[in-house]
Amino acid sequence: MRISLKWLSEYVDLPAPEELARRLTAVGFEIEAVERTGAELKGVVAARIAASEPHPNAEKLSVTRVDAGGGEPLQVVCGAKNYRVGDVVPLATVGAELPGGARISKAKLRGVESFGMLCSARELGLSADASGLLILPPGTVPGTPIGEALDLDDVLLEVNVTPNRPDALSHVGIAREVAALLGQKVRLPKPGLVEGGGAAADAVKVRIEAPEKCARYAARVVEGVKIGPSPAWLARRLERCGIRSISNVVDATNYVLLELGHPLHAFDLDEVAGHEIVVRTARPGERITTLDGKDRALEPDDLLIADRDRGSALAGVMGGGDSEISAGTTRVLLESAWFAPSGVRRTSRRHGLKSEASYRFERGADPGMVIPALDRCAALIAGLSGGTVRAGVVDAQARKVASPEVRMRWDRPAQVLGMPVSREDARRILLSLGFEERASDGDAVSFGVPSWRVDVSIEEDLVEEIVRTLGYDAIPETLPGPAVRTPAESAEAQAVARARAALEAAGFSEAVNFSFVAARDLEPLAGGLAADGIALRNPISADLAVMRTSLVPSLLRNAAHNRRQRVEDVRLYEIARAYGPRAAGTPGDAPSHEATEVAGVLLGRRSPVGWAVGGDVADFHDAKAAVQGLLEALGVEAAWAAPGPGWLHPRTSAALRAPGGAALGELGELHPRVAEAFELPRGVLAFRLSLDALLAAARLVPQYRPIPRLPAVLRDVAVVVEDAVTAAAVEALVREEPLVEAVILFDVYKGAPLPAGRKNLALAITYRAPDRTLTDAEADAAHGRIVARLRERVGAELRG
Secondary structure (H helix, E strand, O other), rough: OOHHHHOOOOOOOOOHHHHHHHHHHHHHOOEEEEEEOOOOHOOOOEEEEEEOOOOOEEEEEEEEEEEEEOOOEEEEOOOOOOOOOOEEEEEOOOOOOOOOOOOOOOOOOOOOOOOOOOOOOOOOOOOOOOOOOEEEEEEEEEOOOOHHHOOEEEEEEEEEEEOOOHHOOOHHHHHHHHHHHHHOOOOOOOOOEEEEEHHHHHHOOOEEEOOOEEEEEEEEEEEEEOOOOOOOHHHHHHOOOOOOOOOOOHHHHHHHHHHHHOOOOEEEEEHHHHHEEEEEEEOOOOOHHHOOOOOOEOOOOOOEEEOOOOOOEEEEOEHHHHOOOOOOOOEEEEEEEEOOHHHHHHHHHHOOOOOHHHHHHOOOHHHHHHHHHHHHHHHHHHOOOHHHEEOEEEEOOOOOOOEEEEEOOOHHHHHHHHHOOOOHHHHHHHOOOOOEEEOOOOOOOEEOOOOOOOOOOOHHHHHHHHHHHHHHHHOOOOOOOOOOOOOOHHHHHHHHHHHHHHHHOOOEOOOOOOOOOOOOHHHOOOOOOOOOOEEEOOOHHHHHEEOOOOOOHHHHHHHHHHHHHOOOOOEEEEEEEEEEOOOOOOOOOOOEEEEEEEEEEEEOOOOOOOOEEOOOEOOHHHHHHHHHHHHHOOOOOEEEEEOOOOEEEEEEEEEEEEEOEEEEEEEEEEHHHHHOOOOOOOOOOEEEEEHHHHHHHHHOOOOOOOOOOOOOOOEEEEEEEEEOOOOHHHHHHHHHOOOEEEEEEEEEOOOOEEEEEEEEEEEEEOOOOOOOOHHHHHHHHHHHHHHHHHHHHHHHHHOO
């Protein structure tokens, strides 16, 4: 935002530019540049042409004598023809340097000496007009520096206004801040409005059909206008702030925008069908041609300023070409409105269309400035164009945009800032910034927030206003107090750290992926995993369009990418959240059910090829060993049951359950259709575990068991059972014997002479009593009880 100090000084008394820049920066408005205009025209003064005669040696040149306010007239050779004797024109004296870099020196032109150069507007860098000399106002005193004569001397501040302070995007907005800093009152511009003619309500009607997007729309009508160029003072002010002068009416709207910060728009009333304004959303298939000449297809979310027949403007963004101000305009409909910031922001981004109006509306315009800005601009248009402002305002207010009231405890500033702040200072600062004291007691005070401060809504916002005005450097430097205690690491953090260590010890590397995947990546995993991911409203790409319901698809894509890069041995894991649809009736406002998972993928060789090892391919048991190591690191006891879910191969997969029956996850080889969908070979292994379920079953604190002091008794047993009986079920029955310390399955056999459908399980059993040495008779008795239990429960036969 470019601020003219000459313009700003009309509203508040200013210190030196450098001091003002320092103080504004200290309160949060960083001054990125300080530019002095007019300084580049040093040595150029106003001069009156006292005499002129033809050049004796050149038909196209004249020899003039000019009064530059220095006593004796100066002789200057000139090639322009648009002047008369008595005109006041710019004179670049000997030694002056013009904006183009030309240095003026004493010269002889076709034999006649010339002591300077009479200048056009182009030579002074003021415009592109090089048709002749720049004629100054007749009353200009000769010798006046041209910067002063043309009101060019100014200081411009380039202010970096943060997005939360749209109120500072104007000269009056900055004037409020300066007045608060210097203890002054702002001199607000007076509209000076004079009404005449009929009522504005007889000339135009306004109707709001989208109250959630437009809270208020006000209009005035100015008749009898004459479109023409703006006066030099107005054009210069706009151009210094970076806005090109267009015409007196359009320039008036831009002037008020820079002065008061409220965007306005002028329509040619005779081009508004039915003399009716309808604020509505776009209809399906509707299009509009904006002022930049582009035809735009509209969405139903776009807010339009329409007339009876068609859309006339994109509300808060840009006007339309059908009703723009033209040279033939005689009646102006002037708009001033308040549009919801979110709607303007979406429309601006959707159409890639940025304007001074959208820049302000999407940050939050001042709802209290709708009528003052309208009156100010209408008066300005009438004065610049000779028009008449019809009586009254056509004001449609769909809803009121109320400013909040914020309660602040008197001791809160000191608590937040760590320094004392007196009640008097707090009250003085907030009142100077436009806040209104509503109620006060011994403990707290309530302030009404001014309509232009859309960034203030909570107690801490008031504290921020106080400290930035006092100065952040007023906060004392103090050492932080010692920590009373160091919080213990959470169980989840411990579990994650142990899981990482266990998997990395097994040769896995951690992967970090986006939480989004392509919808097609979830479809092959529908068996056992939720297939319907939560769709994103504005995805980065089609490959990142839905929230992943499992970490497995991302890891499979990682594995496929590695294979394309000729990396054959892949071991990857990831610990992150997966996102499932929110269950109906779930309390709270969370959009999804989030669960932390541990997942991994394994393919390639069991170990690196070397002279001491072979090139065996990793199989189910390698993946199971990795998962088993993770379970042991967390102290989780799990039962393995085949087969796993449908996305895994039915013959080489298993599901994991806690002793209480809670599902922990699954492990196995990918189903061939899943491997094909991800362009992977057969034999790829994957696992998925619920970290939440693992935490529920974990024993993170080790349980002490003393080293046995008494000897153990070892026995083996071989039983024949049906194929459907799992080894885990047999082990569980063996462990029911109180004297059993350990059970190890060391052999599984199928085939002759065993009948079909049966298998032999061989187990090594360790017996030990904690308080005595077992006798052979006690061990034999326990062994016999186990054999009987197996025979009774699972139909086992003891193999001789």
